[in-house]
Amino acid sequence: MSVRLDAISRRNAAGGLILDDVSLEIETGEFVALVGPSGAGKTSLLRVIAGLDAQSGGTVEIDGRDMSALPARARGLGFVFQNYALFGHLSVAANIAFGLRVLPRSLRPSRSEIASRVDELLDLMQLPGRxxxxxxxxxxxxxxxxxxxxxxxTRPPVLLLDEPFGALDPMVRKSIRTWLRDLHDKLGLTTILVTHDQQEALEIADRLAVMADGQLVQAGAPDLLEARPATSFVMDFLGDTVRIEGAVRGGVFEPEPAFALPVAVNVSDGPATLMIRPHDIDLVTGPAVLTPLATHGGFARYRVGDAVTVHVPVHVADRVPVTGAALDLGRGHLFRSGKSINTI
Amino acid sequence: MVSRTAAGHLPGFRLALASTLVWLGLIVAFPLAALIARPFAGGLHPFMHALFDPRLLAALRVSFGSAFVAAAIDLPLGLLLAWAVVRAKVPGHRLMDALVELPLALPTSVSGITLATLYGPRGWFGAPLAHLGLKVAFAPAGIVVALMFVGIPFVVRSIAPVLANAPVELEEAAQTLGASRSQTLWRVVLPPLLPAGLTAFGLAFARAVGEYGSVIFIAGNQPFRSEIAPLLVVIRLQEFDYAGGAAVGLILLLASLVILLALGALRRRFHHWIAA
Structure with a gap:
């Protein structure tokens, strides 16, 4: 079922704005990850969607129905807490059956139906007999x-997950991630996942919603965010970046470091920052000293000058000039005051 | 070889344990042994005589009965009080928190006299109650009131820390699963408090069975009706019937032990509940 957030804002008890005018639409069947650093407002937004916290402004619509005023118990959404919040005094089966057992009598399945639903879920979760x-x-x-x-x-149409992998060790995290994505596809769920791990989000989600300081900075598919980051924050958050300060003069970005080549751009004159992934930098012959660093993950790494690290795929590393290098930044992104001013 | 047991890690564990056991023996086991031996000093007959004394049986019934009722009433009241102090944080909760322990600090005679005055026929509570035809002071109900007063700190102090540490996420999880407020209360909030509640009940009950000072001022102390077993001990001693007094003490001790053991066994059934 689709989820539509319109201009959601929320103030904390002290009056501070922890969600600031967040609007986001999530299609039926979509897997969206809310990402951002700690304190960005990801969990707050998830809690507003779930109805656990009230928004100070804006509306939450689920499948076209305004849920803004409904309490969590009436929204019928699935929510998985960061620390699981299992009921310690109930068996695993009773924990799973909880949502069915609290249904009003007229809607509640029979005991045997509940028992078979629990068994079905235990199988689905690869926990048979537990x-x-x-x-x-x-x-x-x-x-x-x-x-x-x-x-x-209870077969909720929307599943909300708050840092569900946070407490797991890295090996388990990786396998449960893939498994969760398969489950989402198999059950036809609409899933919203909160994580501070961008790698996790890129791997599992159809679309990322990047948040910072209570605002939604940019939402889009991973390749879109990679190709057209709206702000330097998005670019920074999604992976390693090299940052080169400089200025645009007459349609050319002139980098401050001497070992970086100028780049022809189509933007007005003024100061600008170029950001580029270390593996998008091409090395050409030039004045800068090249220091080889350790090879890692299929990339040969070099330090150019005294600050910039360049990643070169191992299979083309023999093309790296040895006498001295300069940076070709043609695949970078240009930002002014943090906002994208592409294109190069 | 160095043993890797707890004794091996704690420096001076053996010496400390030995001196603790000697100390415990002197101040607890030794007097208890004396109490167990004393009733039989004059042979079995005086003991059996004291045991089947109908006045003693009535006093035991009053003592255990009122202690049970008082602890049972204290439990929900103490839970509410604990909730008000640690969860609801009602205005003045810090003062309330301090007041909770006051019954422990107050000399029991002072609480007894105060309660007897309040609930007496002309007291602030007693007069309106008498108007309704209810007699509290100098009646069995008075015993329960006094025992509730001395027992409630134990209930609050047993339950409050568990309540304070109960994760709020459990209640939120219940809400997202569709549970109503009362379903959340009965299925999620209260069950984890059960072990602490049993401890609370046990402590309040044990304290109430042994309570003497506050009760005798409000109970009226009529034999067969509102006379508590600890009072009977004093009465027997005043009659120079030392075996009889010791017999009452021994029975109080054994009965309390059995009840506390039973509560402990009940509590251990919840060991697998340790919060996940």
Whole structure:
């Protein structure tokens, strides 16, 4: 089901603006990741969508229905908490069945229907036969899947996940990520995931919504954000960057460092910052001293001058000039006061 | 070889444990042993005689009965108070928090006399209650009131820390799963408090069974009706019936032990609840 956020704002108890005019539309079946550094407002936004916190302004629409005034219990969305929030006094099966058991009598499935739904979910979560255990007896990854099963038991159309992988070790994280994406596709869910790990978001989501200081900076598919970052923050957040200060004069960006070549651009004169991924830099023959660094992840790394690190794919590393180098920044992005002023 | 047990890690553990056990023996086990031996000093007969004394049986019924009722009433009241102090943070909750322990600091005779005055026929509470035909002071109900007063700090102090540490996410999770307020309360908030509640009940109950000072001023102390077992000990001693007094003490001790053991066993059934 589609989720439509219109001009959401929220103030905390002290009056500080923690969500500032956030508008975002999420299509049915889409997997969207809310990303940003700590304190960006990702979790606050998720809690507003869930109805756990009230917004100070704006509306939350789910499938065309205004949910703004409804409490969490009436919204029928699945929510997985960062620390799982399993009920320690209930067995795994009773945790999963919770959402079904609290339904009004007229809507509540029979005991046997609930039991078979629980078994079905335990199988889906790869936890067959663990229904009688208590949460304290499970590992972190298992608790996570129980929390997910509990959230899915009532077949919510929208699944909200708050840093669901935060407490898992890196190996488990990687496998559960792929598995979660498969589950999303298999069940036809609409999923909103909060994470501060951009790598995770890029890997799992159809679309990223990058947040900073309570505002939505840019939303889009990973390749769009990569190709057209709206601000230097987005560019910085999504991966390693090299930042070159300079100025535009007469349609040419003139970098401050002598070992970087000028770039022809189509923007007005004035100071500008060029940002580029280390692997997008081409090395050509020039004046700067080239210091080889350790090879890592298929990239040979060099330091050019005294500050810039360049990543060159290993299979073309033999083309790197050895006598001295200059940077060709033709694939970079130009920003002025933090905002994109492409194009190069 | 160095042992890797707890004893191995704690410096001076053996010496400390030994001196603790000697100390414990002197101040707890030794008097208890004396209490167990004393009733039989004159042979079995005086003990059996004291044991089946109908006045003693009535006093035990009053003591355990009122202690049970008082602890049972204290439990929900103490829960509410704990909630007000640690969760709702009502205005003045810091003062309330300090006041909770006052019944422990007050000399029991002072609380007894105060309660007897308040609930007496001309007291602030007693007069309106008497108007309704309810007699509290100098009646069995008075015993319960006094025992509730001395027991409530134990309930609040047992439950408050558990309540304070209960994660709010559990209640939020219940809400997102569609639970109403009352379903959240009964299925999510209260069950994890059960072990602490049993401890609270046990402490309030144990304190109430042994309470003497505050009760005798408000109970009226009529044999067979509002006479508590600890008072009977004093009465027996005044009659120079030392075996009889010791027998009452022994029975109080054994009965309390059995009840506390049962509560402990009940509490251990929840060990697998340790919060995930």
């Amino acid at each position: 229904g009688r255990d208590f949460p304290a007896q499970l590992s972190g990854g298992q608790r996570q899947r129980v929390a997910l099963a509990r959230a899915l038991a």
